[in-house]
Amino acid sequence: MPKIKIVPSILSANQHKLQEEIKDIEDYSDLLQVDIMDNKFVPNITQQAELLKKFSTKVPLDMHLMVKEPTQEYIKTFINANKKLKIKNITIHYEACKNPEKILDFIKKNGIIPCVAISPKTPLDKIKKFLDKVDMVLIMTVEPGFSGQKFIESCMEKVRELRRLKPDLDIEVDGGINDKTAPIAVKAGANILVVSSFIFKSKNKAGAIKRIMDSITNFSEQKYIN
Numbered sequence: 091m092p093k094i095k096i097v098p099s100i101l102s103a104n105q106h107k108l109q110e111e112i113k114d115i116e117d118y119s120d121l122l123q124v125d126i127m128d129n130k131f132v133p134n135i136t137q138q139a140e141l142l143k144k145f146s147t148k149v150p151l152d153m154h155l156m157v158k159e160p161t162q163e164y165i166k167t168f169i170n171a172n173k174k175l176k177i178k179n180i181t182i183h184y185e186a187c188k189n190p191e192k193i194l195d196f197i198k199k200n201g202i203i204p205c206v207a208i209s210p211k212t213p214l215d216k217i218k219k220f221l222d223k224v225d226m227v228l229i230m231t232v233e234p235g236f237s238g239q240k241f242i243e244s245c246m247e248k249v250r251e252l253r254r255l256k257p258d259l260d261i262e263v264d265g266g267i268n269d270k271t272a273p274i275a276v277k278a279g280a281n282i283l284v285v286s287s288f289i290f291k292s293k294n295k296a297g298a299i300k301r302i303m304d305s306i307t308n309f310s311e312q313k314y315i316n
């Protein structure tokens with residue numbers, strides 16, 4: 091399985107002191123997720139590309155676009171928003187696009203890792219034909235749109251199947267991840283764990299990241315012993 095990474099999502103960070111919040115976690119993060127919502131694909135809205143002008147970070151970004159029909163022009167607004175930031179991945183939702191392949195190809199042409207996401211009710215079968223086009227799949231473990239929801243454990247069936255099909259693929263999970271659910275997701279085969287409220291609602295954000303890492307390590311040791 092590829093390396094396990096914890097990816098803080100800034101959605102539930104205090105937006106009034108975003109830079110400070112990011113400083114607190116960047117030494118402990120391999121990637122930082124920025125959630126973008128349009129109030130069409132999901133019933134919530136965020137700032138769009140201008141959000142990337144509001145902070146700086148040395149950590150590469152994982153852009154999660156919960157947006158209906160993202161066009162090439164729209165994707166470019168993020169690529170061009172702040173050249174000091176490094177966008178590593180852009181994730182689009184299968185359910186939000188008539189032609190996901192076209193947008194995934196465009197993302198790749200721009201030197202960015204193309205990723206596809208599926209919401210909890212979408213079967214894995216729907217994206218099997220794109221698996222060779224993407225370097226990461228995001229299996230949502232809550233309905234996209236809001237932080238602080240409960241982890242949907244039945245989504246692990248999709249993670250297990252995907253890991254069987256693609257032993258080396260980055261499989262990301264997002265929604266309700268904490269020190270109890272992270273081991274469940276890792277056991278199923280996920281290696282990229284997006285976490286928002288468990289980190290940003292904690293007084294000790296670096297400590298929260300460590301608790302998740304420890305929960306995975308303890309779990310792996312237990313599994314090893316058994």
Ligand code: DX5
Nearest residue numbers: 101234235237238266286287
């Ligand atoms: C949900 C977003 C998530 C969200 C996760 O639509 O994609 O990144 O911020 O929040 P928690 O970790 O609180 O479930």
